[in-house]
Amino acid sequence: EEGKDDLFAQYLEIRQSVALQKHTLHQIPAHNQVCDVFGIHPNLPVLAELYNEGSALFFANAGVLDDYADETNYKVKSVTNLFAHNTMQKATKRLDPYKEIR
Structure with missing residues (x-):
């Protein structure tokens, strides 16, 4: 466009x-x-x-943080390395899509 x-x-x-x-x-x-x-x-x-048909969906731009974080506290707030593709893939596989969002 x-x-x-x-x-x-x-x-x-x-x-x-x-x-x-x-x-x-x-x-x-x-x-x-x-x-x-x-x-x-x-x-x-x-x-x-x-x-x-509405039977599948995509999670676009999804991350693995379960709490707000910024450049000053992401190392404390995250249990994974946020800037490495392989660790993000591993962390994504551990996500629980049914976990209630705070």
Whole structure:
């Protein structure tokens, strides 16, 4: 969309030769995001179908903090290294989506 950051162009720049082509992706609406659509891998049409019928969802831009933190206290407030991709993946796998939010 005119005037918005071209997030797909950023993706292409980062992923380069291993990037998926836009026309191959299953596009689904992205609500309350900086983009209008998300692209689902071409080998996962069933996921796009489940999402479109309301049986699947995505947690976009989700983190692992369960309390407010900022640059002055994140080392005390967090039990994981917030700036390492591998530790964030491990921490995400331990999340309880049914835990009540304070």
